[in-house]
Amino acid sequence: MAELAEPVVSFILERLSNLLIEEGKFLRGVSDQAEQLQTELKLMQALLKDADAKQHDDAVIREWISQSKDLAYEAEDLIETFAFKVGSRRRGGVVNVLKRYTCIFKECYMRHRVGVDIQGLNTRVAKLTKRFRDYGIRTIMEKEGPSSRQLQSIRRTYSHVEEDDFVGLESDVKMLVQNLVSENGTSHYRVVSLCGMGGLGKTTIARKVYNHPNVRRHFDSFAWLCISQQWQTKEILQGILVKLIPETKEEIVRSWNDDKLVRQLYNIQQNKRCLIVLDDIWSTDAWECIKNAFPTREKGSKILVTTRNQNVATHIGPNGFHHEPRLLSNDESWELLRKKALRERYNHGHEDIVKLEELGMEMVKHCGGLPLAVVVLGGILSTKHHFSEWEFVYQHIKFYLGRGERIGQREGEIQRILALSYYDLPYQLKPCFLYLGIYPEDHGIRTDSLYQIWMAEGMVSKEDQIEGESMMDVAERYLGEFVKRCMVQVKLKDEPGYRKFKSCRLHDLMRDLCLAKGRDENFLKVNDYRHNDNLELIE
Template identity: 45%
Template sequence: MAESAVKSAASWLEKLAVEEVKYLYGVREKVEELQGELEWMQCFLSDADKRQHKDAVIRKWISQIKDLAYDAEDVLEKFILRVSYKDRHRGLWSNLRWLSCFLRDARALHEIGTSIDGLTAKVSKLTSRLQTYGVKTRYEEISASPADPSTLELRRTYSHFEDDLIVGIDDDIASLADQLVADQDHKVVVISGMGGLGKTTLAREVYHHPDVRGHFSGFAWAHISQQFQTRSVLIGILLELIPVKDMDRRNRIQGLQDAQLPGELFQVLQEKSYLVVLDDMWTKEDWLRLQAAFPVADRSTGSKILVTTRNSDILSSLGSSVLNHEPKLLDPIDGMKLLRRKAFATTEGDAGAVDSNMIKLGEKMLEHCQGLPLAIVVLGAVLATKKTLEEWQNVNDNIRSYLGKGMAHDQSYRRVYDVLAMSYYDLPYHLKPCFLHFGNFPEDYEIDTKKLYRMWIAEGIISSSNERTLGQSSLEEEAEYCLNELVQKRMVQVGKVGSKGKIKTCHLHDLIRDVCLEMGKEQNFICVIDLNQTNQDEPPPVLNERLRRLAIYVGEEVDASLPDSSFEKAPNLRSLLFFPNQECKQELCSWMRSVCNEFQLLRVLDFNGFNIEGSLPKEIGNLIYLRFLSLNGTRVTEIPSSIGYLSCLETLDLCVLNVVITLPNVLWKLRRLKHLYFPSRILSQEVSTKQGYVIKRGEMMRLDGLQYLETLENVDIDRVELKGLLELKNMRKLLASCVSKKENLDPFIKSSSIKRLSLKIDGSIVSENPMILSNCQPLHSLDIDNKIHGPLRFDMFPQNLVYIGLWYCYVENDPMPVFERLPQLKNLGLHICYGGNEIKCSAGGFPQLTYLAIDGLSGLHEWIVEPGALAKLESMEIYNSPIRVLPDALPSCVKILCNPCVKGVEKYDSCHYYKGQFE
């Protein structure tokens, strides 16, 4: 992970040497020398990182190199900050001040030269220190270093051990046993999942299943450690498969050369029907070292392989003959069975011997385990030593210290931490900072992946200097690749998935997050200040000049909890994220100015959802390195013209909530901007809420300078200079809102460069030009606002539509028969748009729809759904629509919210408005 910091610094130095040479006269050679030293270190760091958790000297050296790299960034960025500030005000400088300016530049150059000399000297000292303490730097020596024996023993598994986790997996055992016995097409069965999920337990139960034991002629179990020796594994398998009485063959095998062993095992596996378990395989490379020994593509052999792994990326290496099975987390019932077994040494049938109050506390504590079997076993072991209700209550009050951060320091509970932490240690160096960045986000926080990618890029966590060759891919595609790797390695869990199969949201399992926070704190990667925490015994984190990333979980009183003076302690901060308490309301006052004045090296500033009000201070223009700025969900009412100084800005999110924000007409100056989000404006006159944006002095918005712009959302087409907008050839995603004139809509419908188009248009356009949208293939989502004259028809809409929203349209005919024929439609919202008393969904209609909203259809009494309609519906909301009864043909698993509640909702347990009135 430190290697990433060095790359970032080296990349910045290289950029300075090229782009800022006019400011670096006299020190360019020093810059290049420091750059060379930092680049040399990259050759070592990627390998040293693999063993830093086992070597205190390496860990200390890496920490110091990281600090040195950050120092290099700080020195040079602060110098450019001074030069930029001078250039920004160049027009104010008189001839009499020019000489003073020159002398100040000379002094600044002397200072930077001296600082670089000091940094270079530190590099040399660190290098010599490596030799002094005998640290090996050659790749071969590092790679060959023996693994920590305690770590190997922790992971070693055997086929005959008893296990604690045999609860709730009967169906998994039966299914896998059937697959191994009956399915001749799949020669490899993989059990994949996160650490602690019980993969080895499941494999062991299948291995000993009576049907499996009766089907195969022989069995072998091999543990594949992170540092396994191919020879030892192959010989171990062969010796398990060859009978003890055949001593001649067994002796011959042990005398074979390494190159002969794969062929020997290959031959043995073709002689009879054998089952071989390869437990705990970590990487694709592990399989590539072994694959020559296994006839996985030979349909004639009866032998099979059962593999357990936490990295599903291995699946792509196993070929087409693989079957993947991922065990599920335990549900509350099975979780309680397992907890009882460990805490009371009883089964669920012995309820009379257990204090019911303890059971209730156990159920509460189980929520923190989130169904992870290993965590439940550890919790049960803790509770087994607690004999009174008071002791159980104490564990419940401090549950996070037992299953969270305390695991790292208390040997009694270290098992969970060690198992999960090993997944972190195994990550490639380029993925470690990506993973640690997740520590910024609160527990159970659903993270938008697009936002995540752009934060990674803004901070330099993802860069063109990453190990993977970018080729023609963008940095955002590289970030997506890294997230997919973390998902495949079971470090990150997927939330929502988009229509094209891409991850839309993600999150961390609570216990994985604890590992993330502990590692992030240990490596000074992040700092989290939780102003909502109730545990006053734990001292607040201390800000320091080494701190680069700060996440603040805002309490109800920001000023009282986070005074201005605290900001001065972290002048080198690069990332500042706020996660607000929903009750928190704050005026933009002095502390906001302090953010802009004290953190002038910031690259990421996120106020998402923070209920701040008022005008953004003009000091925002001081943040010239800012690459990511989000005001999403705030109540900021004015942006100063100084925002035009943010020449590095790549993402700007201005989606304020329930206010109208006044914008300066300077956004066209943000030449590097790639993603721009305006607040949406509601067209309908029937909505009193004021939301959107206006331009100072009533001008038309200029966007002509944004040649790198790729994403533009909620741009008010009626108030933008269309000529400049149409010249932006890199724009791929456009959400055009408030389109009230056909002549403003035509150019975007005909555009060949826009790949994804979203529109919010006035109903009058559709009324006067019914077929205007019919052939617009890039159109992905459509909102129609205000009355539509004339009936809706299926041929009015393109077949690629994924979302449709009707707002105050008052259409003449039932919209369901029209929209149910759109093959890709996933999301439909009907909002005060139809006055009829009946709607009908036909059999086979809405084949892809997952979400439906019915809101304010005040005349609607009957809703007919034929069997086979709405087959994939997952969730539905009904408000202010007097439907007499919900249709019986709705999918049984759909989640429903309705207010007032509709008869039939009692069949579903998902509506929190339901009070039992229909039972």
């Protein structure tokens, strides 16, 4: 995918630029070819960024990106070899000077060969880029493909679809309801948010809050809207207004322009107590486009936000109440699984009920307290009627949590939902995230060594460096982005110091996502010897 090819091209461009500056004399005769390669790679880089931004699962795009990556690595090998030869000739002394004069013809030949190799690479890069554009790839990427529409449909949420089996998060609901209905004191907030990793149950909690009797009594009007990653300003405004004043639905959709939509939504919140839920909002850009429709001064209306990004929550409500739901305990996870998988067995009796319970208690540990994983596992087990079938699921638990039951399915519901956070990362952060998969399960990763490895692998970009920052500072900002997006868990340093993160770790299922994406991208090689992952980074 583009997210791994583009950083390689960026790294090569940086090396090539340095060589053009530092080795001008030696490059005499081949500098034109080197500069042309630089130009072609910059064009390829721009196209790769576009491909990454669209995130479409299109076979043409995947093939072009694969070929781009191969050419990028070939260019890297050529430049590394060239840099080594340049460095070798720099060893000073009279002997080296004499040797240089006696080997003048050899150097001319080497320069000629370098020029030929670069020119050949130039031609291939240019042809590949031209084919990519000639096939109308930008048109393909600008269309919303079936996979994107399907994913958007999967993620759409509804306020009335409540979860019957709700375990362990009742105190979260109570606390959020209290902060929404309060009109005075320190708990008086205009914005209340739920922030956390995918699958944590944010939407489920928000539904419970939205439909809570105290909330229903307190507010006059209600609107629930799921904000997709492919949001449109007008659709968001229309969607909210249709819920708040359903009697004017036809007029809203047919004739109200953006200005009227903003003005009417603003006025309604001024005159009524409204609760508006913005579910699964991903970007601050989405809020910036609709914020003028929301009063900044408290008039009784409130906003409830669910998001995976802490920056989004604090941007919408800088002085709001922000809450991150916790993972379920082992006991809570088992209670939820028991309700999902064994309810019918309890009702009708089952000869193996004790053995099923024992096996279920072991399997639920692999869910790591993530409610989504428990629910998915419960759904799978509810279709298994014999102990031998449960035993088979247990023996292949990683497969079932990763892909469900469909043969040939690339990823199941858990990975699809967790992967949304991965796809939303800036392109330069994706290889840094995938690198975390190389560490063992439940392993605390020391941040200082991690930063150094990222830098050594060329994953930390100088383009992201702010004046006065070291590359280690940039690497820590990278990790900070993962923290803000609730993708990694961190420990802070006890002692005061410049760097704040002491170590980090991945949730087990997030690590599984790392490994799956790493395999897809040919980034990690995984050899599994009886549950022990032997990992190798593919350079």
